[in-house]
Amino acid sequence: MPEQNDSVVMENLVKRFGDFVAVDGLNLEIRKGEVFGFLGPNGAGKSTTIRMLCGLLKPTSGRAQVAGYDVAREPEAVRQNIGYMSQKFSLYNDLTVMENLRLFAGLYSVPSNQLKERIEWALAMANLKGQENLITGTLPGGWKQRLALGCAVLHKPPILFLDEPTSGVDPISRRQFWDLIHQMAKEGVTVFMTTHYMEEAEYCNRLALIFRGKMVALGTPSELKRDSMKGELLLIECEPLGKAVEASQSAPEVMDAAVFGNAMHLVVPDADAAMPRMEKFLADRGISVTHIEKIRPSLEDVFVSLTTASDSAEERKL
Amino acid sequence: MTDQLKCAIEAEGLTKSFPGVRAVDALGFDVDAGEIFGLVGPDGAGKTTALRMLAGIMPPDAGKATVAGFDVVRNPEGAKHALSYMPQRFGLYEDLTVDENIRFYADLFGVKRAGRKERSAELLEAAGMSEFRKRLAGKLSGGMKQKLGLVCALIHRPKVILLDEPTTGVDPVSRRDFWRILYELAAEGVAILTSTAYLDEAERCHRVALLHQGKLLFCDTPANLKAGMRKGVLSVTSPDPRSLRSVLEHAEGISSLVLTGDGLHVVVDDAARRIPEFEARLKSANVHYDAIQQVAPTIEDLFVDAVGSGASPHA
Numbered sequence: 001m002p003e004q005n006d007s008v009v010m011e012n013l014v015k016r017f018g019d020f021v022a023v024d025g026l027n028l029e030i031r032k033g034e035v036f037g038f039l040g041p042n043g044a045g046k047s048t049t050i051r052m053l054c055g056l057l058k059p060t061s062g063r064a065q066v067a068g069y070d071v072a073r074e075p076e077a078v079r080q081n082i083g084y085m086s087q088k089f090s091l092y093n094d095l096t097v098m099e100n101l102r103l104f105a106g107l108y109s110v111p112s113n114q115l116k117e118r119i120e121w122a123l124a125m126a127n128l129k130g131q132e133n134l135i136t137g138t139l140p141g142g143w144k145q146r147l148a149l150g151c152a153v154l155h156k157p158p159i160l161f162l163d164e165p166t167s168g169v170d171p172i173s174r175r176q177f178w179d180l181i182h183q184m185a186k187e188g189v190t191v192f193m194t195t196h197y198m199e200e201a202e203y204c205n206r207l208a209l210i211f212r213g214k215m216v217a218l219g220t221p222s223e224l225k226r227d228s229m230k231g232e233l234l235l236i237e238c239e240p241l242g243k244a245v246e247a248s249q250s251a252p253e254v255m256d257a258a259v260f261g262n263a264m265h266l267v268v269p270d271a272d273a274a275m276p277r278m279e280k281f282l283a284d285r286g287i288s289v290t291h292i293e294k295i296r297p298s299l300e301d302v303f304v305s306l307t308t309a310s311d312s313a314e315e316r317k318l
Numbered sequence: 319m320t321d322q323l324k325c326a327i328e329a330e331g332l333t334k335s336f337p338g339v340r341a342v343d344a345l346g347f348d349v350d351a352g353e354i355f356g357l358v359g360p361d362g363a364g365k366t367t368a369l370r371m372l373a374g375i376m377p378p379d380a381g382k383a384t385v386a387g388f389d390v391v392r393n394p395e396g397a398k399h400a401l402s403y404m405p406q407r408f409g410l411y412e413d414l415t416v417d418e419n420i421r422f423y424a425d426l427f428g429v430k431r432a433g434r435k436e437r438s439a440e441l442l443e444a445a446g447m448s449e450f451r452k453r454l455a456g457k458l459s460g461g462m463k464q465k466l467g468l469v470c471a472l473i474h475r476p477k478v479i480l481l482d483e484p485t486t487g488v489d490p491v492s493r494r495d496f497w498r499i500l501y502e503l504a505a506e507g508v509a510i511l512t513s514t515a516y517l518d519e520a521e522r523c524h525r526v527a528l529l530h531q532g533k534l535l536f537c538d539t540p541a542n543l544k545a546g547m548r549k550g551v552l553s554v555t556s557p558d559p560r561s562l563r564s565v566l567e568h569a570e571g572i573s574s575l576v577l578t579g580d581g582l583h584v585v586v587d588d589a590a591r592r593i594p595e596f597e598a599r600l601k602s603a604n605v606h607y608d609a610i611q612q613v614a615p616t617i618e619d620l621f622v623d624a625v626g627s628g629a630s631p632h633a
Contacts, residue, residue: 035579037579040489041461041489041490041491041492042459042460042461042487042488042489042492043459140362141360141361141362167486167515168360168361168486168515169360169361170359170360170361170362170363170530170621170625171360171517171618171621171622172622172625172626173360175576175622178576178577179577182560182577186560196489196490197516198490198518199516199517199518199618201579202578202579203577203578203579204579205579205580206579207579220557220579220580221578221579221580222555222580222581222608223580242505258494258498259497259498259501260521260522261521261522261523261524261539261540261541262524262539262540262541296613298518300490300518303490303491304490304491304494307491308491
């Protein structure tokens with residue numbers, strides 16, 4: 001029986017395609033009302049996982065429950081209890097706003113006695129009242145996105161799947177969109193988002209980082225930034241930059257050195273201790289340092305650090 | 319003139335309208351040799367239109383542009399010879415291998431046979447793709463396809479490259495590889511104009527032009543842009559960001575407040591003054607928080623501050 005609080009549960013979830021293990025033993029419990037982010041590079045197993053959770057693909061082994069229903073045994077019930085939105089594919093551009101809403105209401109079998117009320121609700125939520133007769137294809141990006149969200153939740157699903165919902169949209173529209181999502185979460189909707197855009201990941205309460213079918217990190221955005229980096233980050237502005245990067249790569253304590261705009265980023269085990277040593281190391285090689293500071297890693301730094309660490313662990317096994 | 323060319327790209331008053339919309343409105347900037355210049359803005363900001371005009375494939379309604387010293391309107395052929403333009407969907411032949419695609423573009427660009435192999439090997443090495451030379455382009459991952467597009471676009475050693483959202487749909491690991499190649503090219507003196515809809519990617523450019531609805535909002539180095547933001551940015555962390563918001567949203571001095579997954583991102587007039595005020599407010603409301611810290615502003619903060627944090631510009 002489903003646990004009351006967990007609206008998406010995965011237990012040793014595995015999916016194989018022939019010899020290829022796309023999803024390799026995932027264990028996760030996502031709580032009701034949580035905004036959860038599922039992060040990973042292309043090919044990490046994100047889509048395969050989503051397809052299993054939506055009841056579209058049977059797991060090879062293990063199990064998953066969505067809204068209390070087993071995805072392998074009750075896929076129909078699962079599908080009635082979820083909404084799905086992807087920015088790119090969900091709307092019909094040559095239909096009007098109202099026609100899209102009616103179409104999705106039909107697809108999701110919204111009872112006809114609730115149709116009017118639900119469409120009114122979706123229009124109000126998406127802030128699209130008075131725009132019902134506009135052709136969807138002519139709407140600005142932020143509007144389309146809110147319409148897609150409205151279509152995905154017409155049938156009041158307790159669980160909402162989002163696939164890169166706000167990539168490329170202007171920051172103000174993105175912020176409005178996420179306000180809506182957090183409002184729904186507050187009302188008890190569980191949100192499961194997949195993305196590889198760190199700008200979207202920051203809006204999640206918790207994140208799981210998945211790589212090669214396995215979960216390599218789990219935590220809040222702040223926890224991941226604080227605890228998951230292998231090492232600390234230094235930003236150094238210096239001249240000449242190219243020479244500095246090359247030299248730094250052979251410095252004993254430098255784990256990684258890369259150009260970043262007009263500066264370089266170094267990954268070191270202890271930033272405070274490394275600062276004076278690196279300044280001297282560079283000065284000894286004729287490189288003048290104009291600025292050096294310890295910086296907080298971004299989610300992207302964490303992401304790259306974890307996936308490359310996992311990569312080299314993999315290579316060592318071979 | 320060609321040897322001592324300082325500005326590899328010069329744009330002045332570039333303007334282009336389509337029915338009902340001014341896509342690019344009096345855009346002006348210049349890019350030096352060896353510089354990575356970012357055209358940064360959300361979808362619909364005018365980035366692609368600007369790049370098309372610079373590539374000489376779309377005539378501007380007004381204004382002028384030169385690329386490598388050639389006027390793109392009066393001498394588009396000269397300009398095309400010196401530049402390489404990589405549109406969002408670069409035309410790779412999916413049923414040809416990596417090597418065959420490169421050979422095809424080398425022929426198309428009229429690259430001499432001598433030295434071709436070396437150039438191709440060097441670019442593939444830099445892209446980390448040497449071992450995939452025999453693979454069909456259609457079987458490559460998204461990130462690999464973008465890198466192959468870049469390799470093809472670079473085969474004739476252009477002095478100027480124009481890239482339209484090269485990292486869209488590319489995951490962070492491949493994105494870093496891609497940027498490493500751009501930095502290497504810049505170090506060789508190539509001028510690079512690249513567009514991106516990811517404001518965080520702006521930080522990787524030497525200089526950026528921030529675009530919004532066809533207009534230039536700012537043009538400077540990311541560091542100068544951030545230093546020029548007079549407002550302070552605070553990060554307040556808590557396991558319950560919603561309660562934080564209900565306590566702080568009506569506090570004084572706030573120009574924007576965003577609910578994130580584990581806290582609030584708040585832009586205030588004066589960080590030093592507001593931090594203790596916020597702390598006091600949260601304490602008296604008995605709402606727990608982990609930390610309030612001043613953090614560096616992001617390019618997104620700057621964008622939102624310039625465009626206005628009210629309703630969406632369209633709404």
